[in-house]
């Protein structure tokens with residue numbers, strides 16, 4: 790492995806040791822940046838293109854920063870936050886999230902079309918009626 794590419798590969802491996810690398814959040818940001826860049830090709834307004842270009846640049850810069858970052862716990866925390874938000878978004882199809890009027894606790898209730906239900910807050914016991 791003393792070829793040019795072999796040495797390049799070893800140098801890259803040494804450079805990436807102790808760094809975070811890539812994950813699902815980076816891939817989503819990269820795909821979003823690519824999509825926004827493609828959308829901006831079809832826009833005629835220069836201001837809209839500039840805004841999309843700026844958003845794309847910020848996404849790519851954050852993506853590169855995360856990939857080469859040595860602060861692995863912070864990057865893992867960001868990934869967990871993103872996965873939690875994604876899970877919450879997916880559960881909105883099947884569940885409603887209400888806030889208790891008594892204590893502002895978030896309560897997750899399964900959706901049923903056109904049904905009014907009494908919801909009891911598990912934290913403070915307040916009962917309120919919502920269409921779920």
Ligand SMILES: [Zn+2]
Pocket residue numbers: 889890891892893894910911912913914915
């Ligand atoms: Zn409550």
